[in-house]
Ligand SMILES: [Ca+2]
């Protein structure tokens with residue numbers, strides 16, 4: 001009897017708690033098959049890859065007055081891959097569940113709020129800071145962020161601990177990212193988005209410590225059927241100066257879709273920071289934004305409410321023939337002896353079919369043809385990438 005009384009009391013307490021805040025769940029499930037033939041650009045050496053990856057998450061938001069806790073458990077898994085304890089498919093070993101985001105927000109005053117904990121950082125076109133939604137894991141930061149709202153615009157100051165080396169053992173120090181990012185939004189369509197930022201990576205895990213200071217601006221706007229975006233970043237790595245710029249302009253020809261051209265340059269010492277590279281430098285993920293220049297021509301078409309297509313041609317060259325080209329991983333792509341700058345070209349196709357507001361299918365294909373520079377580096381063969389993705393959002 002007493003047990004039943006206690007149980008009722010607990011139930012009563014719990015049901016009261018559940019009414020004490022608003023609870024919102026946004027679940028997403030995504031499964032993608034990928035196949036890569038000759039990513040090494042060498043048909044003689046075997047490197048065929050084919051796999052299926054799952055990314056499932058529940059974004060749980062608990063709000064009470066001006067306070068909010070966001071918790072995002074995530075299950076990310078390549079099918080059939082072994083866990084530490086051994087194979088986990090068709091056995092009694094389960095893979096692990098991870099946490100992609102866990103933070104809370106609290107107001108400091110009417111215009112200021114603090115966001116504290118593990119969180120995604122996504123700004124502008126994600127050229128310098130992105131959440132990499134494409135990835136089967138995505139990118140998060142352990143960070144403190146102060147947000148200042150100014151109408152539709154915002155000024156954010158954040159500081160993230162990228163690596164802590166003296167938490168458990170004494171060591172030289174940590175690696176931190178500090179940033180100041182102004183996202184200006186206004187009514188003028190021609191300068192619809194005006195961003196200015198300052199980012200500093202202070203790496204004290206090495207001796208002497210390294211400071212990478214980057215500052216830049218970004219513009220985005222449109223006028224009638226014409227649109228553009230552009231971003232320029234200047235960088236100082238101790239005494240070395242680097243920079244990048246990336247501009248795109250497009251025209252909407254209804255009902256024939258949008259035709260756009262993009263031109264980009266990144267000098268040989270440029271540190272691309274934390275971008276969603278997959279979004280801009282070709283879905284084949286061959287190069288990174290470092291010692292590269294080139295252009296793309298893109299055609300985007302909305303056939304109807306359900307079907308969208310995107311076809312892109314990319315051209316990549318080295319900016320400086322005194323340094324190698326750089327692969328998506330950041331490692332050298334090709335040798336340093338060739339004087340030719342032609343890295344190669346890539347054709348991309350993305351077709352998206354939304355069955356309804358919840359379920360969508362996406363087919364993607366990339367075909368990369370090496371240029372003379374890579375041919376001189378014994379990377380002379382074409383690379384093909386294909387994926388098929390199904391996503392359910394609720
Ligand atoms: Ca190969």
Ligand SMILES: [Ca+2]
Nearest residue numbers: 164166167174
């Ligand atoms: Ca520390």
